Amino acid sequence: MQIFLPIADVPANLLVLLLLGGGVGFLSGVFGIGGGFLMTPLLIFMGIPAAVAVATEANQIAASSFSGVLAHVKRRAVDFKMGNILVAGGLFGSALGVEIFGKIKDYGQIELFVSGCYIVFLGSIGSLMFVESLSTIRKNKNPGFKNRERKKHNWIHGLPFKIRFKTSQLYISAIPPLILGFIIGILASIMGVGGGFILVPAMIYILGMPTKVVIGTSLYQIMFITAFTTFMHAVQNHTVDLLLALILIVGGVIGAQLGARATVKLKAEEIRILLAIIVLLVCLKIALDLFLVPSDMYSLIYSIQK
Amino acid sequence: MIRLFCFFFISLLSFESVSSNIIFNIDKKEIQLTTRFDGSKLLVFGAINQNNKNPSLLIEIIGPKRDLTIRKKTKVWGIWIDRDFASFNKLPSFYAIQSINLSPDYLQKIRDSKLEKHFFSNLYKPKKNTDKSEDKKYFDELVRLYKNSKNMSLFEKKINIEEEKLFFSTVELPEKISPGNYSVIISLVDNKANLYNVSEKKIKVSKVGIQKFLSNNAENYSVFYGILSVIIALFFGFTAAEIFRWKKL
Numbered sequence: 001m002q003i004f005l006p007i008a009d010v011p012a013n014l015l016v017l018l019l020l021g022g023g024v025g026f027l028s029g030v031f032g033i034g035g036g037f038l039m040t041p042l043l044i045f046m047g048i049p050a051a052v053a054v055a056t057e058a059n060q061i062a063a064s065s066f067s068g069v070l071a072h073v074k075r076r077a078v079d080f081k082m083g084n085i086l087v088a089g090g091l092f093g094s095a096l097g098v099e100i101f102g103k104i105k106d107y108g109q110i111e112l113f114v115s116g117c118y119i120v121f122l123g124s125i126g127s128l129m130f131v132e133s134l135s136t137i138r139k140n141k142n143p144g145f146k147n148r149e150r151k152k153h154n155w156i157h158g159l160p161f162k163i164r165f166k167t168s169q170l171y172i173s174a175i176p177p178l179i180l181g182f183i184i185g186i187l188a189s190i191m192g193v194g195g196g197f198i199l200v201p202a203m204i205y206i207l208g209m210p211t212k213v214v215i216g217t218s219l220y221q222i223m224f225i226t227a228f229t230t231f232m233h234a235v236q237n238h239t240v241d242l243l244l245a246l247i248l249i250v251g252g253v254i255g256a257q258l259g260a261r262a263t264v265k266l267k268a269e270e271i272r273i274l275l276a277i278i279v280l281l282v283c284l285k286i287a288l289d290l291f292l293v294p295s296d297m298y299s300l301i302y303s304i305q306k
Numbered sequence: 307m308i309r310l311f312c313f314f315f316i317s318l319l320s321f322e323s324v325s326s327n328i329i330f331n332i333d334k335k336e337i338q339l340t341t342r343f344d345g346s347k348l349l350v351f352g353a354i355n356q357n358n359k360n361p362s363l364l365i366e367i368i369g370p371k372r373d374l375t376i377r378k379k380t381k382v383w384g385i386w387i388d389r390d391f392a393s394f395n396k397l398p399s400f401y402a403i404q405s406i407n408l409s410p411d412y413l414q415k416i417r418d419s420k421l422e423k424h425f426f427s428n429l430y431k432p433k434k435n436t437d438k439s440e441d442k443k444y445f446d447e448l449v450r451l452y453k454n455s456k457n458m459s460l461f462e463k464k465i466n467i468e469e470e471k472l473f474f475s476t477v478e479l480p481e482k483i484s485p486g487n488y489s490v491i492i493s494l495v496d497n498k499a500n501l502y503n504v505s506e507k508k509i510k511v512s513k514v515g516i517q518k519f520l521s522n523n524a525e526n527y528s529v530f531y532g533i534l535s536v537i538i539a540l541f542f543g544f545t546a547a548e549i550f551r552w553k554k555l
Contacts, residue, residue: 003341004481006513006520011344011481059535066543071551108377112387223543227536234532238524242535243341243516249539253546290385298447299388300455301375302399302484 007241008052009302014247016046021060021251028064028252029259031275034194034222036061037125039248041118041282050114051105052241054192055233058226059245061194064252065223072216079167079213083220085174086181086199090225093185098232101190105237108301115286117191122286125197126279133272140269168209168217176207181221189229194222327355327503330473330492336510337479339517345481348509350490351474362407362495363465364416367477368424369400369457370486370511376448392444393430399484400457401425402477405495406465412499413461421449421460456480485512 001014020042028035036057043053072078104113159173180202184195199218203209209217234240330352337346354361374397377388401424405413426445452458457480465475488511493504513521523531 001342002344002481004339004343004517006341006517007524009482059539062536063539063543063546066540067547068543070544070547074551108375108388108391112385227539230535230539231532234524234535235528238528240524240532240535242520242524242531242538245535245539246542249542253542257550290387292386294379294386296451297379298451299377299379300448300451301377302372 003243005048005052005241005244007239008048008056008244010047010049012046012048012244017244017247018251020046021248022255022258023251025064025252025255026259026262027255027275027278029256030262030271031259033275034061034064034196035252036193037118037122037191037197038278038282040114040192041122041286043244044111044114045285048241048244049239050111051101051237051239052244054101054114054190055230055237055239056241056245056248057192058188058233059230059240059242060248060252061188061192062223062226062230063245063249064256065194065219065226067253069216069219069223072219075216076167077213077216078220079165079209079217080220081163082165082168082170082177082207082209082213083217085163085177086184086217086221087224089178089181090185090188090221091228093182093187094189094225094229094232095185097186097189098229098236100186101233102236112290114191115290119283119287119290121187121191122279122283126276126283129272130276130280133269133276137269137273168207168213170208172207180206181225184221185225185229188222188225189232194226196222327494328492328505329353329355330490330505330507332490332507332509334509336512338514339483339485339511340515341517343481343517346479348477348479348490349474350477350492351472352492353472354494355471356494359470360407361467361470362412363405363467363473364408364491364493364495364501365402365404365465365475365477366420366489366491366493367400367402368398368489368491370398370484370488371396372399372484373397376444376451378444378447392441394425394428394448395430397428398424399486400479400488401452402459403461404459404463404465404475404477405461406467406473408495412495415499416495417460421445425449455482457483483511487511 002011003014004011020039024035024039024042027033027038039060040053040057043057044050048056069078101110104110159175161174162171163174164171180199184199187193187195187198196218199221200214203214203218204211230240330350333349333351334346348367350365354363373393373395375391375393377391379386380389382389403417403420405416408416425448429441429444449458453460456478459478463475465473467473488509489506490509491504491506493501495501512518520531523534
């Protein structure tokens with residue numbers, strides 16, 4: 001069934017969008033990821049303008065992360081103090097990101113900019129995941145192989161403005177979480193991602209937070225940042241397509257629940273490799289679109305009527 | 307069936323303007339763009355009051371005007387980017403022209419003058435000294451892209467004429483059309499390819515329902531729209547969490 005998306009200003013197939021939302025939702029249920037870094041490029045492949053894809057996907061992530069954060073709050077797995085500091089940094093990052101985004105959009109190069117960011121991030125994250133899961137599989141085969149120990153004390157502990165985080169049992173400076181939040185805010189606003197794939201490892205390895213509060217706290221920050229980013233994009237760039245967001249939210253919620261149930265049946269390392277391959281394929285497709293001779297050298301862009 | 311329909315409507319038309327040699331009407335006065343809109347077909351029909359046995363007739367449909375940029379991809383450091391462009395001020399978002407009883411020479415002449423008038427004269431050059439051949443290239447590509455998206459049709463369809471007086475034709479509007487006023491212009495063509503007895507009617511194309519609500523608010527009440535987007539997202543997130551928590555219990 002064909003429907004017309006009012007802000008994206010393109011027709012799209014409702015069933016395809018629902019399946020897309022469901023499929024990415026399923027993967028996010030299986031892997032515990034937000035799925036924004038897959039959804040935004042897929043929307044662009046479908047012909048939705050990059051500016052709309054990014055802003056609308058931020059809106060969808062706000063919904064899915066809120067649903068996730070509620071579950072974690074009940075389990076007392078959210079460090080609110082840490083979350084709030086991350087949010088504070090993130091708000092500035094998001095505001096700056098939306099500003100940059102609008103400038104580049106006016107300049108007419110937003111597609112190129114978003115593609116470039118995706119190639120860099122998907123390429124590096126995908127390769128890292130691929131290598132890591134390969135080595136884990138190898139490690140499982142050789143029980144003698146030892147993992148590197150996590151350092152308890154590093155340069156982070158030498159910084160000023162120390163704050164005590166009771167839930168995380170940490171006494172560290174507020175500067176690293178502020179900077180981390182800031183970076184995630186920029187990513188959310190220019191790439192339409194939650195940023196969990198950077199936030200989670202950074203919280204564990206750089207901030208040294210206990211694993212049990214990491215997911216809940218990152219969802220807490222992602223929820224605020226994507227909600228704020230959605231708002232900023234709506235006000236500054238008029239690029240949030242609520243109809244598209246609604247379809248993706250519905251598909252995504254159902255898919256995520258199915259995915260979460262399917263996880264038990266699959267082996268963790270094998271699905272990690274699978275995810276790495278998907279990420280690298282999406283990256284390759286974006287890169288090919290930039291490097292291969294385009295099928296049409298010319299394109300028409302309507303300016304918004306003043 | 308269409309013929310019957312035409313006769314019926316023509317009989318309803320008021321002959322108040324007897325001095326005019328053409329009367330015509332369109333089967334739609336307005337088109338509503340809903341979420342399910344997937345194109346529309348207009349039926350234009352009327353009668354000619356003249357003695358010429360083979361009257362030459364033109365039907366033009368001109369969509370609302372919008373500013374537009376055509377961009378050209380160029381290879382820079384191995385990647386293809388949109389670098390060069392040409393901008394046009396106030397181009398019709400849709401343009402169709404149909405005819406009957408016109409020689410190929412006349413069609414070419416009319417085609418060139420219409421494209422010049424509605425499209426090419428609106429070129430707005432950001433840089434002053436672009437050469438003419440470059441402009442021509444952009445015009446040709448513009449026409450090609452318009453045709454590809456079914457927003458332009460140049461004499462691809464003939465008007466039907468019955469008994470030398472009654473005429474009808476259909477015009478296809480694609481699924482992606484701009485809201486605004488569409489002009490339907492009918493004129494007779496004399497033997498020097500001049501147009502006379504030009505008469506015009508308008509069709510209003512507007513977004514309705516969710517389409518109207520969302521685009522209107524996104525554009526004019528963006529703060530409200532932004533807050534609404536966030537509230538809806540949070541509401542769905544909350545509902546989803548509650549439903550699945552309840553299912554697990």
